Structure formats: C-alpha cells, structure tokens
Amino acid sequence: MSKTVDIHVHHVTRVEGHGNIRVRATDGVIEKLEWQVPEAPRFFEAMVRGRKYEDIQTVVSRICGICSVTHSLAAIKAIENAMDIPISTQTDRLRILTHYGEQLESHILHVGYLVTPDLLGQKSVVPLVGSHPDVVNVVIDLHRLGNLMMEKLAGRKTHPVRLVPGGFAMLPTAHDLRQLKGELVAAVPKLEALAEVVANLAGGVPHFSRETEFVALVNAPTYPFYHGDVGTTDSDEIVSVLDFENVVNEYVVAHSTAKWSKWHRDSYMVGALARFNLNADYLAPLAKKTASALGLEQGCCNPYMNSVAQVVESVQVVERSIELIDEILTAGIEYQRPEAIIQAGCGAAAVEAPRGILFHRYEFDENGICVRANISIPTNQNHANIQKDFEEMVPQIIDQDQDHIRQQMEMLVRAYDPCISCSTHYLDVEFV
Amino acid sequence: MAKPRIAIFDLACCEGCQLQIVNMEDELVQLLTLVNPVEWREAMSDQSSNYDIAIIEGSVTRSADEMRVRDIRIRAKYVIALGACAMQGGVNKLKNNFSLQEVKKEVYGYAADQAQFDTFRTKALAEVIKVDFEVPGCPIEASELAHVIKCLLTGRRPKLAEHPVCVECKMKGNCCRYEYDEVCLGPITRAGCDARCPSNGFWCFGCRGILPDANMDAAREAAALHGKSFAVLQSKLELFGSE
Numbered sequence: 001m002s003k004t005v006d007i008h009v010h011h012v013t014r015v016e017g018h019g020n021i022r023v024r025a026t027d028g029v030i031e032k033l034e035w036q037v038p039e040a041p042r043f044f045e046a047m048v049r050g051r052k053y054e055d056i057q058t059v060v061s062r063i064c065g066i067c068s069v070t071h072s073l074a075a076i077k078a079i080e081n082a083m084d085i086p087i088s089t090q091t092d093r094l095r096i097l098t099h100y101g102e103q104l105e106s107h108i109l110h111v112g113y114l115v116t117p118d119l120l121g122q123k124s125v126v127p128l129v130g131s132h133p134d135v136v137n138v139v140i141d142l143h144r145l146g147n148l149m150m151e152k153l154a155g156r157k158t159h160p161v162r163l164v165p166g167g168f169a170m171l172p173t174a175h176d177l178r179q180l181k182g183e184l185v186a187a188v189p190k191l192e193a194l195a196e197v198v199a200n201l202a203g204g205v206p207h208f209s210r211e212t213e214f215v216a217l218v219n220a221p222t223y224p225f226y227h228g229d230v231g232t233t234d235s236d237e238i239v240s241v242l243d244f245e246n247v248v249n250e251y252v253v254a255h256s257t258a259k260w261s262k263w264h265r266d267s268y269m270v271g272a273l274a275r276f277n278l279n280a281d282y283l284a285p286l287a288k289k290t291a292s293a294l295g296l297e298q299g300c301c302n303p304y305m306n307s308v309a310q311v312v313e314s315v316q317v318v319e320r321s322i323e324l325i326d327e328i329l330t331a332g333i334e335y336q337r338p339e340a341i342i343q344a345g346c347g348a349a350a351v352e353a354p355r356g357i358l359f360h361r362y363e364f365d366e367n368g369i370c371v372r373a374n375i376s377i378p379t380n381q382n383h384a385n386i387q388k389d390f391e392e393m394v395p396q397i398i399d400q401d402q403d404h405i406r407q408q409m410e411m412l413v414r415a416y417d418p419c420i421s422c423s424t425h426y427l428d429v430e431f432v
Numbered sequence: 433m434a435k436p437r438i439a440i441f442d443l444a445c446c447e448g449c450q451l452q453i454v455n456m457e458d459e460l461v462q463l464l465t466l467v468n469p470v471e472w473r474e475a476m477s478d479q480s481s482n483y484d485i486a487i488i489e490g491s492v493t494r495s496a497d498e499m500r501v502r503d504i505r506i507r508a509k510y511v512i513a514l515g516a517c518a519m520q521g522g523v524n525k526l527k528n529n530f531s532l533q534e535v536k537k538e539v540y541g542y543a544a545d546q547a548q549f550d551t552f553r554t555k556a557l558a559e560v561i562k563v564d565f566e567v568p569g570c571p572i573e574a575s576e577l578a579h580v581i582k583c584l585l586t587g588r589r590p591k592l593a594e595h596p597v598c599v600e601c602k603m604k605g606n607c608c609r610y611e612y613d614e615v616c617l618g619p620i621t622r623a624g625c626d627a628r629c630p631s632n633g634f635w636c637f638g639c640r641g642i643l644p645d646a647n648m649d650a651a652r653e654a655a656a657l658h659g660k661s662f663a664v665l666q667s668k669l670e671l672f673g674s675e
Contacts, residue, residue: 011473040444040493041549046535047526055671058637062523065448065571113454113475124476126469129461140457147455155632157455158448158571162632170633252543259540 003027005398007406012413019418021390021409028398035387035413037256045373053079053165053342053368060360060375061159064419066109068159069102069150070353073226074360079165081242082347082364085340090331091167094153096226097324098163099351100317101149103225105157106354107272107310108146110417111198112139115307118411119201135197138190142314145187149321152176166338174333181325184318188286191315195290198311202295205308206408209301210392212385213264214274215247217352223275223282223316225352231278234264241350244359248376258380260387267384270356271417272309273300287316303389304415310354342368353378355417379418386416436584439471439483440514441504443490443497444524444554448571449515450475450489456574463578466585481507485584487577489514491524492555505561512580513557516570520641521673523570524554529670556673565590570639570672573625593623596643597636601627609635610658615668619654620646635668642674 009021020036044063048056056079057072064071073095080087113125116135122128129136147157153172154160162169218238219228230239230247239247250259262268276283276291280298283291291297291312296305348361356378363372389412397405440450453460454475470480486508492498505511516522527535532551536544543549557563565584567577576592583590597618601608604627609616617638618630629636655665669675 038548040490040497041539041551042444042493042524043527043535043539043551046530046538047523049538050529051526051671052667055637055668059523059526059671062446062448062570065446065451068446068448109451109454117477123478124472126464126476129464143454144457155634156571156628158451161629161634164634168633252540252546254546255548257548 005402005405007402007409009406009410012410019413021406021413023394023405023409025398028395030394030398033390033394034255035383035390037258037383039257041257045375048362048370048373051370053083053340053362053364053370056362056370057163057165063375063377065158066106066419067102067353067355067358069098069154069163070351070358071360072160072163073099074349074351074358075362076163076165077349077351078347078360078362079364080347081349082345082362083165083340083343083368084345085166088167088336090328090334090336093324093328094168094172095163097321097328098150098153098160099226100321100324101146101153103146103317103354104314105143105146105150106417107314108139108143110354111307111310111314112136112143112194114417115411115414116197116201118407118414119204135194138193138197141190142187142194145183148183149180152180164338166340167336168338171333171335174329177325177329177333181322184322184325187318191290191311191318195293195311195315198308199294202308205302205304206411207302208304208389208393208396208412210303210389211301212388213268214277215263215268215270215381216275216278216357217350218278221282223279223284223287225275225317228350230350230357232264232268233274233277234268241359242348244348244350244361244376245374248359248381250376250380256383258377258383260384261376261381262384267388268381269303269385269416270378270381271306272313272354273303273306274356275352276300276309276312283312284316284319286319287312290315303385303412306415306417310417342366346372353419355379355419356381377419379416382416382418386413386418435466435468436484437470437480437482438467438485438487438581439480439504439508440469440473440487441471441489441500442473443488443501443518444493445490445515445517445522447489449517449567449569452571452574453577456578459574459578463581467581483507484509485512485581486510487512487514488518488557491517491521492557492560493524493527493551495550495552498555498560501557501561510564510584511557511561512577513563513566514577515567515572516639516641516672518557518563519566519568521554521556522639523672525673526670527551528553554673566592568592568622568640569625576624594643594645595623596646597621597623597625597627597630597640599623600625601630601636604631606630610654610660613658615655615660615664617642617651617665617668619651620648637671638669638674639672641672642669
C-alpha cells in the first residue's frame with residue numbers, strides 16, 4: 001500500500017503574520033513542498049510618498065508591532081542620512097539603549113511565549129501557567145523589563161513616541177535611568193534561570209544542519225545592533241549599508257506576497273544566529289559564558305538554534321544596557337531639542353531587528369516631502385532560506401509520521417522568529 | 433455570560449494591538465480565569481469555529497478577508513474592532529490616496545498583476561460587517577480592552593470617552609504643542625489615552641480617530657492662530673484613517 005503525506009498548514013500559529021506550509025508526497029517521493037506567504041500586502045513604500053519627513057517614522061513604525069522601535073530607528077537614521085542631520089553622543093547612547101529594550105522584549109516573547117510550548121509539548125503558553133509557573137514568572141518578568149525600557153525611553157511599549165529625527169522628543173530623567181539599571185541588575189539571575197531551563201530543554205531542539213550564508217551588521221570590535229555595515233560568512237567583503245540593494249537582491253515568487261532575497265548563493269539567513277556567527281568574538285563576558293553553557297558555537301548551521309542565540313543575546317543586551325546607563329549617567333543628561341534643517345536628499349540605513357537586519361531608504365524633495373521609499377525586511381530575507389531548509393530537511397524525515405513532519409516544519413518556521421506582516425512590502429523588484 | 437469563548441483574529445495590520453494583550457502579562461493570566469480563549473493564532477495553536485466574542489485586529493483589504501469576516505460575524509455573538517486599523521482603517525487607508533494599480537506597480541513592479549497581490553481599497557471593519565464594540569488607538573490601550581471585556585462579562589455597555597485629547601492634555605499640565613510651532617490633532621481626537629503623545633513631547637496624530645462631534649472650528653482656529661493652514665491639519669488627519 002502506498003504511503004501518502006499530505007500536509008497543508010493554513011496559517012502557521014505562534015508566529016507574527018500569516019504563512020502556510022504545503023507538502024505532498026507519495027511513497028517518499030516529494031511532489032510539492034512550499035513555504036507560502038499569503039499575508040495581505042499593505043504597500044507601505046507606496047503609501048509614504050507625499051508624507052512629510054517628520055511623519056515617516058510614525059507611519060513606518062506601523063509596519064510591525066513587534067519591531068516598531070527598529071523600524072522607527074531605521075527610518076530616522078535614513079532621514080538623518082538624507083538630510084545630513086547631526087546626532088549627539090547622548091542621542092546615540094539613548095537610542096541604542098531603547099533598541100536593547102526591544103531586543104530583550106522580542107527575544108523573550110519569542111523564546112518564552114512562542115517556542116517553549118513546543119519543547120514542553122504544549123500548544124501554547126496557557127497550560128504552562130499551571131504546569132511550570134516558575135518558568136512563566138521568569139518569562140513575564142524579563143518580558144516586562146524589555147517593555148519597561150521602551151516605555152521609559154521611548155514613551156510607549158509598542159510604537160515609540162519620543163524617537164524623532166535629530167534626537168529625542170523627550171528625554172528620560174536620571175531617576176528613570178537609575179530605576180532601569182536596578183531592574184536590569186536584578187534581571188541577571190532571572191536570565192541565568194531562563195538559560196538553565198533552555199539548557200535542560202535543549203535535547204528537544206531538532207538536530208538539523210544545513211550550511212548556508214549568514215548576513216548581519218558588523219562593526220568590530222563590537223557586537224552591533226545599531227551601527228555598522230553589512231557582513232557575510234561567505235566572504236571577507238563588508239558592504240556599506242548605503243548599497244544594501246546589492247545585498248538583498250529581491251525577487252518575486254508565486255504564492256508569496258513577500259519578496260525573497262539571495263546574495264552569494266540561493267538563500268541566506270539573518271537574525272540572532274547570523275549575528276552570533278559573525279560577531280560572537282565580541283560578546284560581553286556573561287553572554288559568552290551563556291553561549292558555551294548552551295552549547296552554541298560559532299559556525300552553527302542549525303536554524304533551530306536561532307532561539308538559543310536569542311537567549312545569548314538577551315544576556316548580551318542586559319549586560320551592555322547596564323554599562324550604557326552608567327556611561328549616560330556619568331556624562332549627565334543634557335536637554336537637547338531635536339533640530340532638522342530640511343533639504344532634498346536620498347539616504348539609507350540599516351538596523352538589526354530582533355529577527356535580522358532591516359534596511360530603509362528614502363528620498364525627499366526640497367520641502368522634506370518623501371518622493372520614494374524602499375524597505376527590506378529581515379523576514380523576507382529569510383523566506384528563501386526557510387524554503388531551502390525545507391527542501392533539505394523534509395526528504396530526511398519523509399518516512400516519519402505525518403504529524404511529526406508537520407510539527408518539525410512548523411517549529412522550523414517558528415525558529416526563524418518570522419514577522420510576516422513586516423515582510424509583505426517592497427520596492428525595486430529584481431526578477432530572476 | 434458564563435466563561436465566554438473568545439477568539440482573536442487579524443487582517444491587514446502590524447499585530448501590535450494583539451501584542452498589547454500579551455503585554456498585560458499577569459493581568460492577562462487573571463483575565464484568562466474569566467474567559468476561555470479558543471483561537472488566537474499569534475499565541476496559540478488551538479483553533480475553533482465556535483466562539484462568543486470575536487476580537488478582530490486590522491483592516492479589510494482583500495475579497496478573501498471580506499468573506500472571512502462575514503463568516504466570523506455569523507459565528508460570533510459580539511464582534512470587537514481592535515485598534516485603529518479595524519476601527520477607522522488606520523495607516524492602511526493611506527493607500528486609498530493612490531490608484532490600486534499604481535501602488536501595486538510601485539511596490540511589486542511588473543509582477544504587480546500576479547494574483548497574490550490582489551488588493552482593494554482599504555476598508556474599516558464597520559464598512560463590511562456590524563461591529564458591536566470598538567477599542568481605539570494605535571496601538572490600543574490594554575486597559576480599554578480589559579474594560580470592554582469586563583463590561584461584556586457583567587452585562588454593562590462599554591462607553592468610549594467623548595471628549596478630546598486636549599482635555600486630558602490640559603489636566604496633565606502639558607504645554608500646548610502649538611506653542612512649539614507644531615500641528616497637533618488633540619482638539620478633535622477622541623481621548624482615553626491620557627494624552628500619551630503630547631505628554632511624551634510629540635504632537636497628537638489622531639490614532640484614536642476623530643470625535644463624531646469634533647469641534648472642527650476650534651481646531652481650525654487653533655491652527656490659524658499659530659499660522660498653520662487647515663491643509664496641514666488635514667494631511668495629519670489622513671495618517672490614521674480619519675477624514
């Protein structure tokens with residue numbers, strides 16, 4: 001009797017946005033294997049045309065609720081690049097600190113609320129409230145801390161208010177920063193507890209490796225999220241963020257409202273694992289220790305380990321935030337009103353979203369009105385890599401039970417921490 | 433109503449409003465003792481076609497989604513529009529300033545006509561189905577959603593603020609944004625956010641929607657007094673789907 005595998009996961013759950021998985025196979029012969037993105041396209045690059053420069057970050061922040069700080073910062077950096085708007089050291093430090101808050105919030109949300117249920121054999125975090133209250137409490141505390149950082153520094157947990165071209169619409173007080181520092185110091189043992197939980201569950205992480213290209217910001221000797229240029233594990237070349245279109249090489253595929261990307265090979269991966277593979281040498285001490293305790297090594301090609309890399313990065317951003325607050329407090333907070341002299345120009349910027357490198361480009365006329373925009377989202381840089389992982393992994397497990405295959409595939413998609421509503425808007429199509 | 437079954441759905445949006453539900457943290461854990469979540473794709477793998485309350489985030493931009501919300505309407509006793517995208521179309525309505533063919537071409541080039549890029553003019557939820565309750569904002573204030581659900585559980589009718597953001601802003605003692613040579617929509621935008629943006633050094637951009645009986649004359653006057661044209665005010669109004 002022939003064995004048929006027919007999987008159609010309509011709207012993968014516990015991810016941001018809508019993605020489908022389609023597999024059809026008879027007697028181990030795969031006839032169809034597709035990662036589909038049916039998210040409703042929203043056309044942001046077209047919509048921001050005609051908008052004043054000062055409204056851009058407010059609009060594009062709404063590309064994604066989970067990486068709204070990153071989108072705002074990428075837009076603001078690109079606007080500042082286009083109009084030559086100078087930035088103070090204080091602004092720079094406060095932005096990085098705000099951005100660390102988002103990394104922490106998003107990573108904990110992903111690892112704690114979305115991935116852990118898989119490793120504990122549950123369909124959501126809800127049953128864990130009863131069965132693993134200690135774990136859930138640690139996750140809630142750390143998640144709340146990431147939110148608190150964004151609230152104190154940017155005025156709101158989601159969709160920042162204070163981040164504007166030229167600086168901050170309102171500054172935090174020294175009291176706010178000291179309070180944050182206290183919470184960050186108290187978070188270290190909680191992170192250690194979380195790392196221990198993850199270490200104990202690591203046996204549940206599927207063993208699957210596929211050599212691929214990893215792409216992230218590089219800025220030696222730091223582990224960058226906000227500054228730097230584009231590095232790759234496929235060559236020593238470092239590409240200026242101003243030339244990002246030469247990295248992302250976007251193209252359109254059927255069944256997907258998100259564009260796909262490739263650089264040196266058929267696909268590449270962005271996100272925590274990519275950043276780790278490129279920059280692990282520059283991790284802070286405790287983050288480095290956490291990586292080795294979790295068995296994460298540079299050169300790791302198991303995409304499921306992206307979630308583990310996020311735990312390491314959570315430690316990294318907490319360690320660095322404590323140092324950064326000391327630097328800001330030592331320098332003293334000085335009132336600075338953001339100023340911008342409007343001029344025509346074109347500018348680009350890159351910032352690491354929790355789920356990978358994000359690029360924004362804008363062109364403005366002499367009145368500061370946006371005439372053109374181009375945005376390249378991390379999740380869509382990952383789509384091709386997810387498909388290639390499927391093509392290598394599914395034949396290895398095709399003899400197994402259909403539910404198991406489906407679960408491994410859903411977990412793979414989830415490991416990439418996709419942000420699919422982000423990934424469905426682009427410009428500058430390159431067809432292959 | 434005994435432990436109502438709640439389902440959460442999303443259309444074209446950033447899912448930031450659902451994130452505010454997650455951000456309720458332990459308050460959410462308490463809320464879960466009062467309601468039974470049966471479908472919430474962003475956070476759970478469970479699915480159901482049987483629910484009492486449907487919470488819908490996002491705007492309607494495709495025929496497939498229009499059919500989906502009509503189906504949800506038939507199944508649910510109550511439909512709650514969650515956030516600006518569902519309530520008034522939100523930033524998604526900026527698309528309606530252009531022809532559909534033009535926006536598709538701008539974003540997807542000569543692949544614009546492929547079936548997967550099918551889109552129509554952005555509609556708020558109430559333009560497609562009957563909406564029972566609304567939770568305004570971009571993103572929502574979680575406390576307002578909690579209020580709506582508590583009202584439903586206790587048989588009361590939730591009520592939104594009917595005064596403008598200006599009132600809350602004055603009560604907080606903020607200096608008016610017009611004094612900073614900025615254009616602010618506080619005089620006509622629905623309150624309930626505790627004047628969050630002006631209290632953080634930024635103008636109100638109207639994410640909670642314009643009040644049904646907004647005093648447009650006062651807004652016009654405030655703008656004129658500070659040398660701002662009504663056209664600038666209108667352009668800001670467009671940002672979150674108000675007209």
